Amino acid sequence: MTDEPEIIPAGEEKVVFLLGGQGTQYFGMARSLLDEDAVFRSTMHELDRSAADRCGRSVLEYLYAPGRGFGDRCGDLLMTNLGLFFVEYSLARSLDDRGVRPDLLVGSSLGEFIAVAVAGHLPVTDVLDFLCELSDCVVRTMPPGGMIAVLAGLDQFREVVKPSADITIASVNSDRHFVISADVAALDRARRAMVARDVLHQDLPVDFAFHSPAVNVMNSELCRLGKRMHLQLPAGTSRIYSSRTCSLITEVSGETCRQVIRGPIRFTETVSRIPSYRSHRYVDLSPSSSLAAILNSSLPETETLPVITPFNAESQNIRRVVEQLGARG
Structure with missing residues (x-):
């Protein structure tokens, strides 16, 4: 637009x-x-x-x-x-x-x-x-994928997950709230890393990697x-x-x-x-x-x-x- x-x-x-x-x-x-x-x-x-x-x-x-x-x-x-x-x-x-x-x-x-x-x-x-x-x-x-809301700072996320080109920052809402978008494999990798380091996150009810x-x-x-x-x-x-x-x-x-x-x-x-x-x-x-x-x-x-x-x-x-x-x- x-x-x-x-x-x-x-x-x-x-x-x-x-x-x-x-x-x-x-x-x-x-x-x-x-x-x-x-x-x-x-x-x-x-x-x-x-x-x-x-x-x-x-x-x-x-x-x-x-x-x-x-x-x-x-x-x-x-x-x-x-x-x-x-x-x-x-x-x-x-x-x-x-x-x-x-x-x-x-x-x-x-x-x-x-x-x-x-x-x-x-x-x-x-x-x-x-x-x-x-x-x-x-x-x-579109291939299967999804989006996850992350309740942490971007620097902390990058340190924990070490995202590559397969993970996109779809939205930054505040210093400690942003959304990632990726395919199924990349999201699974990010989840495992965040769970291991107690980074708060929540899956969104979305089955595709929009944005x-x-x-x-x-x-x-x-x-x-x-x-x-x-x-x-x-x-x-x-x-x-x-x-x-x-x-x-x-x-x-x-x-x-x-x-x-x-x-x-x-x-x-x-x-x-x-x-x-x-x-x-x-x-x-x-x-x-x-x-x-x-x-x-x-x-x-x-x-x-x-x-x-x-x-x-x-x-x-x-x-x-x-x-x-x-x-x-």
Whole structure:
């Protein structure tokens, strides 16, 4: 996604929506909203019908299947890509119904594509079609791999694991929180080394090495698929910050779609580049409120408002968001 110079005036408090991607999903995410929030529920079902027409499967049946819980691996790429889109877009609709609307959006990885729909720049069906085709392309072409969140300093990790070119640093979120991406063999080697030296880490529910050279096998297909998402924004109208470029986006093309999946994630740096970022309110639409947690650790001066959590506190959190932002109930 092509970036433009900073054009947002400084010194004004803004509402910033945070939209995340793969690795944040889990079975039953936002279940309380599906049960209790009419706008969220109707949007989820509308999206599910559209997706079923395209791929022949129900995302809701997958996400909320009986017997599956937070601790189970939620890794079906098509279902989770669509599920993340469904949940974050439906939450944005629910907040909009309460008068909470974003001045700016920050997309991280898959969240960039979701942000384009939330901002109303492209029809929801175009984004949904793209995600269906993208998921199929990944499963057909990319080799098995994965991603691991590491809770340690980079220097310590390099001393313990001695990574070579087969391990990519996909994202650096703070001094002691980053994500690696690699094939199965390299991840196994890294795990063994970290376990031996008591380096805290957690596997993400991702079966492919996104944000690494492994994506290159899809280059031509990604550029072709990205044409579905083509968008050119007039100068001065963008509201979406890319966590790839740390800048406002002005164009979506096949090549920029490829770069979103291939390049490193620079989420913390992106937020810090927003003019007067300390004065804004950051509403996290991602499952697990993982982006708010990153900001609390990396930029503790920011005010974050999480919504979705594994503890089913969504209704309480939405009330807090509405109260904090002065919107109508």
